Structure formats: structure tokens, C-alpha cells
Amino acid sequence: MIALLIANSLALASLLIMLASGLALIYGLRDVINFGHGAIYMLGAYLGYTVALVGGFWLALIVVPILLALLGIAFEYLALRPLQNRSHIEVALVTLGLGIILGQIIIYFYGGVARSVDAPHILSGSVTVLNLSYPVYRIFLIVMGLGSCALLALWLRFTPSGLYVRAVSQDPSVARMMGINADRLSLLVTSLSAAFAGVAGVLAGPYLSIDPGMDVTMIVDCLIIVVIGGTGSIGGAIVAALLFGLVQVAGSVFLPNIASLVPYILLMVVLLVAPRGIGRGRVLN
Amino acid sequence: MNNRTTTAASARPSTLGALGSRSMRVPLTIAAVAILFLVGAVAPTRLAGDFVLRLGNEGLLLGMLALSVAFLMSQAGLVALGAASIYGGTGLLFAIALGEWNLTPMAAMCVSFLIIVVYATILGALIVRTNPLAFMMLTLAAGEMISHGVLLEALRDYTGGADGLVVRFKGSIFGMDSADFADPARFWLVAWVAAWLAGLALWAIGRSRLGAVLRAVRENEERMRFSGFDTYLPRLTAYVLVNIVAAVAGLLHVLNAGFVSPESLGLSVSINALVAALMGGIAGSVGPILGGLIFSFAQDEFGARGLTQLLTGFAIVLFIVVFPRGVVGGLWSAVQARAFGGRRETS
Numbered sequence: 001m002i003a004l005l006i007a008n009s010l011a012l013a014s015l016l017i018m019l020a021s022g023l024a025l026i027y028g029l030r031d032v033i034n035f036g037h038g039a040i041y042m043l044g045a046y047l048g049y050t051v052a053l054v055g056g057f058w059l060a061l062i063v064v065p066i067l068l069a070l071l072g073i074a075f076e077y078l079a080l081r082p083l084q085n086r087s088h089i090e091v092a093l094v095t096l097g098l099g100i101i102l103g104q105i106i107i108y109f110y111g112g113v114a115r116s117v118d119a120p121h122i123l124s125g126s127v128t129v130l131n132l133s134y135p136v137y138r139i140f141l142i143v144m145g146l147g148s149c150a151l152l153a154l155w156l157r158f159t160p161s162g163l164y165v166r167a168v169s170q171d172p173s174v175a176r177m178m179g180i181n182a183d184r185l186s187l188l189v190t191s192l193s194a195a196f197a198g199v200a201g202v203l204a205g206p207y208l209s210i211d212p213g214m215d216v217t218m219i220v221d222c223l224i225i226v227v228i229g230g231t232g233s234i235g236g237a238i239v240a241a242l243l244f245g246l247v248q249v250a251g252s253v254f255l256p257n258i259a260s261l262v263p264y265i266l267l268m269v270v271l272l273v274a275p276r277g278i279g280r281g282r283v284l285n
Numbered sequence: 286m287n288n289r290t291t292t293a294a295s296a297r298p299s300t301l302g303a304l305g306s307r308s309m310r311v312p313l314t315i316a317a318v319a320i321l322f323l324v325g326a327v328a329p330t331r332l333a334g335d336f337v338l339r340l341g342n343e344g345l346l347l348g349m350l351a352l353s354v355a356f357l358m359s360q361a362g363l364v365a366l367g368a369a370s371i372y373g374g375t376g377l378l379f380a381i382a383l384g385e386w387n388l389t390p391m392a393a394m395c396v397s398f399l400i401i402v403v404y405a406t407i408l409g410a411l412i413v414r415t416n417p418l419a420f421m422m423l424t425l426a427a428g429e430m431i432s433h434g435v436l437l438e439a440l441r442d443y444t445g446g447a448d449g450l451v452v453r454f455k456g457s458i459f460g461m462d463s464a465d466f467a468d469p470a471r472f473w474l475v476a477w478v479a480a481w482l483a484g485l486a487l488w489a490i491g492r493s494r495l496g497a498v499l500r501a502v503r504e505n506e507e508r509m510r511f512s513g514f515d516t517y518l519p520r521l522t523a524y525v526l527v528n529i530v531a532a533v534a535g536l537l538h539v540l541n542a543g544f545v546s547p548e549s550l551g552l553s554v555s556i557n558a559l560v561a562a563l564m565g566g567i568a569g570s571v572g573p574i575l576g577g578l579i580f581s582f583a584q585d586e587f588g589a590r591g592l593t594q595l596l597t598g599f600a601i602v603l604f605i606v607v608f609p610r611g612v613v614g615g616l617w618s619a620v621q622a623r624a625f626g627g628r629r630e631t632s
Contacts, residue, residue, distance in 0.1 A: 033418055083606070089364055089417050090605050093559075097601030100556070104595040216552060220429045223422040231419055257439045264430035271411050271423070 003132055005249055011138040011207070013245030014145020017238055018200040019218060020225040021152060022193030024237040028169030029186045030080055031088045033226070036099030038219030039106070040194050044068055044201020045210045046106050049115050052205065057120040060205075065198040072194025076187050099215065107212050114212075117205030137206055144203060148196065149238055156234065165189060169234075224263050228270045230277030239278060326477050330470040338469035340581050342541060345476040348577025349483050349534035350554075351561035353527035355573040356487045358562065360496055361523050362503035363413070364421045367428025368531050368558045373550030374431055375401045375532040376539030380450040381443055390454040398532055405528035406521070413520040425552070432550040449546035452539055466540040479537055483530045484570030490526065499523055553594065557584075560597045563604040566611020575613055 019041055026034050034040075044064050051060035079098060083091045118124070119137040126135045156162040167175040168182050176182055208214070225244050229236030244263060251262030270277065329341060350372050357363045378397035382388045388396060412423040435444045444450070454463050465471050490496055502509050502516045509516050539545045548554070557580060565576025587596045608615055 031418075033422065086605075089362070089421065090609070092418060092421060093364065093563075094602055094605050096556075097598045097605070100594055100598030100601070104592075104598060216429075220426055224426050227419055227422055227426070231416075258437060260433045260437065261430060264426060264433075267423075267426055268411065271415075 003130065004134070005253060006246070007134060007138065007142070009245035009247075009249040010145070010242070011141045011245075012248060013242045014141050014149075015200050015204055015207070016221060016225055016241040016244060017145050017149050018196045018203075020222045020229070020237040020241050021149070021234050022196045023222055023226050024229070024231075024234045025165070025189045025193050026186075027226070027231060028234070029165065029172075029182060029189050030084070030091075031172075032080065032091045032095065033223070033231075034193075035092055035096035035219060036075075036102060037095075037193075037197060037222060038215035038217075039099035039102040040068060040071065040197040041201045041204070041218050042210075042212075042215040043071070043102060043106055044198035045204050045214065046110050046115070046201075047198070048202035048205050049110075049117050049210055052117050052202075057117065057123075057202075057206075060202050061199065064202050065195040068198030068201075069191040069195040072191035073187060075194065076190040080186065080190065081183065099219070103212070103215050110212075112212050115210040117210065119206035123206075141203055141207060144199070148199065152234070161185065161188060221263060224267045228267060228277050233277070236278055322481060326474055330473050335469045338473050340585055341578065342469060342472050342476050344578035344581030345473075345480045345574065346534045346538050346541075346577070347558060347561050347581055348565075348574030349480050349537075350531055350558040351565065351573035351577045351580075352480075352483055352487060352570060353530040353534075354558050355562035355565075355567035356491065356530075357523060357527050359567045359569075360491055360499040360503065361520055363417050363520070363524075364559070365424040365524075365527075366421055366552070366555050366559065367424035367426075367431075369552065369554035370428040370431035370550050371401055371405060371528045371531040372535035372538065372554065372558075373545065373547075374404070375535035376452075376545040376549060377435065377444060377450065379536055379539050380445075380452045380545050383452060383454055384450065385443060390456050390458045393454075394458060394536060398536065401532045401535075402525065402529060405532075406525050409521045409524035409528075413524050414517055425555075428550075428552060428555055432547065432552070435547050435550055444547070447547055449544060452543050452545060458540070463540075463543065467543055472537075472541050476537060476541075479533060480574050483533065484574055487526070487530065488570045490523075495519055495522060553597075556597055556601075560600045560604075562611075564600060564611055566614035568610070568614055572611050572613035576611065579612065 019037060023034060023037050026032060047064045047067060048057075048060040051063050055063075075098075079094060080091070083094060123137045123140050126133045127139070128134075154162075156166055164175070164180045164185055167178070168180060168185060172182065204210070204214070221244065225240045226237055228244065229238070229240030244266065247262055247266050248259075252259040255262060329338060333341065350368050354365055354368050357365055375397050378400055379393050382393035382396045383390065386393070386396075408427055412420055412427070415423060434440070436446055437444075438446070440446075456462070458466075461471070461475070466475070498509070498514060498519045501514070502519060506516050535549075538549070558577075561576035561580040562573045563576070564579055565574065566572030583596060584593050587593055604611060610618065
């Protein structure tokens, strides 16, 4: 029972980690929370659905992140760079507007109905681990989530570009004085974050349903995670995503009546106890 | 036609300042505003049909909601994305107080209003100390919490779930019964007066000491704290004040519509209010209310083709990137530029 609970919460947290760490990365570099991230994730899910119909799930898992990385590059060049002298709140609002537009375009093409994607043959069915039968797809989800999380950590920890990203996130002005090109890093980070959202979208297909409201649900969850994790802290976001997944899953088991409110209660509690979140996020301005 | 007169009035002080003598300026402005108020109160009810009046009423209420968003944005630098939870929440509470608790209309109004103000105070106490970006995320989360909470199966008997609640009351509120509130022409008068009162009140607050402190905190909170100012209480006060305006708009909405739907608590209403504020221009009181009217008529135009959301998305981007001062701010600077022979900088 407990093992099942933890496994389920890890599966949910895997998706959330990919999205929330993308948000936290952009925030670290640009001080902007991308309110359009939910729409990018939704685009990933719908594109994944289309590509999976044509060429199968595995192709979708490769093609969609590449397409979305290109979208991220466009987002960087067309929105973040021209607006980098505007206030961060204004840029955040612009991302909100762009997210709404993107969401509406997706609904225009795909209609307002929910879609579902079948897991590929190897990942359907379930395996028995320690006398517990568990769907293979969720194990795959956990592996992907934790794997990308580990890759992200390795990149941030051990590569020069990762070092630069951490430096800019910690203190943008000093980092720039030391000759770090924040624009180039931002291009990398924005495309990476969009690609992660794409992976999350494709992975969400067989796990959750693909529907027109998924962008708002996901962005609200991610915002809660980012606030709980301490705005801009990637480590905090990862821990918060795990916590969020656990609370969400445990809530739906033990408190089914108010399950949809449990994340908000968590948010309020964290705000009361530690207004800055659990990670040591950089305080904005 | 109402739109045009409103903008003309907002531009009037500057033209008068350039043309008339200084001693004549204040009385003339007051007279112009008073005439505008009276004309706006009476003319639409005589000239416009019921359909246009209904759109106008919705526009004024959305304008009041936009006013609350705009005040917080321009004075405190905080963007609230949860305005609808207050707006729809007050209406829903009013409906519950009438139907479930069997209160008289007046008592139901007071109770629902009180609950919302207490809620806004508690929420505000939690979230106004955060930075503007976190504030935006938190208001979004709190708003979603309320709109999900309303749909909870356990509360269905109370809130009506996804079906919403019908509001029928016997007796009267301020001498008006439910048929009066439902009549577009009579309600226009109510909404018009309410919008003016809210606009004047927030305008006066913006010019008071509280407004000055808020703007100073917006510019640099640390400096204000360092100078010995309390930076928390002014922001909390502002948050509660704007939510009072939103609650009044919500009450009027439910009195007019006779129905409260869960959608009126949803994110899209909050975003509509934000868009209305950005359209009109967030500085001052005329812009947001005018923005509400513009949005209401634009929504009628685009909504039939299912393009409302697309419209809001484009409007956010357009008005922030290209016209950050909104319609009123833009017109005002255009008039100013002409009055001063283009010598004065418009920004």
C-alpha cells in the first residue's frame, strides 16, 4: 500500500519535475516566470498524439522535444530578448498572453475533445515487483523523470555551461561582469526548458488524458511547486515536486473529498511556515 | 457614444489647463465631470436598447473589477490574477445566504460581504509580503483553489456544483426589488453610480498619503523600510480595499443576473478583468472602467465566433508591448502633445 503510494507519487512527480525545473531555469536566468509553460506542455502532448499516430510513441518522444526546442528558441528571440528591458511582471504577463494564444491555436486545430495515446507495446501491461503488480508505463515514467533530473543535476554541476547558469542564477550582475554571456545561456536554457516540457507532454499522453484544460491545471501545479521550492531554486523545485506528488496522491487516497484542494493547503502551510519556500531561492529585486 | 464622452472628459483637464486660466480650471473641471456623470446616467437609458444596455451593464461591472486590478497594479506594482474568486465568490455567498441560511436580502448582502472581506484580509496577510512575481502566482493559485473548491462534490448541496445557483429574493435592497435589478435600464443607473463611486474612491486613495506610500514601496521596498515606514500594512490595506470594490461588483452582478455560475469564479474572468484594465490603461480610474466597457462590446463581437480567449491573449500582448498606457493614457498624451504644441514629452 505504502510502496504503491510512493510509486504513484513518484510517477506524478516525474512529470512535474520536468516542468517545474524548466520554469525555475528560465526564472534563474531571466527573472521571468513563464506563465505560458503550461501551453507549451499542452502543445507537446498534442503534437505527441499526432506524431504517435503517424510514427509511433518512440518517434514522438524524439521529434516533439526537438520541435519544441525550436519553439523555445523562437520564444527567446521574439519575446524574451526584445522585452528584456521591460519590468519582469510585464514580461510574465506577456508570457501569460502568449500561452493563452498558443492554447487557443491548439484547441482550434484539435477541437475541444480529450484525446488519449496508447503506451507502446513493451510499456503496456504491468510487472510484479516485491509481490506488487505495477504498470510498466509508470515505472518508465519514473525512470525518465528521475533520469532527466539526474542529467540536469550533472549538467549544472559538472559542465562549464552549467556552472555559468548557476552563476547567473545566483548573481546576474556579478556573473555578467565576469564575462558570462547571459543571452547565449538564456537561449540554451529556454530551448532546453521547452524541450523538457515537450518530453513531459509526450509522456503525459498515455498516463493522463490530453484535454484542452491541461495547460491551466499544469501551470497552476507548477507555480505552486516553484513557490514551495523557493522561487528560482532548481533543487528546491525538485524537492517540492516530490513533496507535491506525494501530497497529491496521498490526498486522493486518504481525503478523496477534498483531494483537489490538498495542493493549495500545502501551499498555504508552506507559506505560513516558510514564506520563502524550502529552497534558498533568490529574492526578486 | 458613452465611450466617447468618457474619454473626452478624461482629456479635458489638460486641454483646459493649456487654454483656460488657472483659477477657472478647477470649477470648470468639476462642472464638466458633473455634467458627464448626469449625461452618462440618463442618456443611455433613453437612447440605447435593452441589449446594448445589458452589454453596458456587464461592461461597467467588469470595469469595476478591472479598476480593482488596475489600482493594485499602478499603485502597488502587484498583479492579481484571482480577482474573479472575490467577484464570483461574493455572489455565490450571497446566493447561499439567501437560499440556505434564509436570510433577508439585506442581511445576506452584509454577511456575504463580510465573509469575503475577512477572507481577503487573511489571504492578503499571507501573500502581500511576497515579491510581485510570487504575488501573481499566489493569487492565481488562491483563485484556482476557490474555483475548484466550489465544484467539490461534498459542497454540491451548498454551491450547486457546476450548475450554479439561481438567486431569487423577496423584499428589497435599498428600495429596489429583484425585478428592478433585472431591468437593464434601472440597473444601468445603479451600475453607473457604483462605478463612479468606486472610481472616485480609488482615485482619492491614490492621491492620499496611502497612495504615496504604496508607490514608494513599489519603487523600492527596502528603502522605505530603511526610512522607517511600515511597508506591510499599506499593501495589505490596498489589497483589502480593491477586494471590497471587486466584492461590490460581484454583488451587483448577481443581483442583476439573478444567477451565479461557477464560471464567474474562474480564471478567465480574472484574466478578462486584467485585459480590460490593460486596454483602458491602468493609471487612473477612467481607463479601467472604459476598458471594461470596450471589452464587453468587443467580447460580444468576437464571442459569437468563439474567439473571446484568443482576443484576450492578443490583447494582453498587444497592450503591454505596444500600448502600455492603454486607450485612455494614449489619448491623453496625444491631446497633451497637441495642446503643448508637441513640445512636451508624451511619456
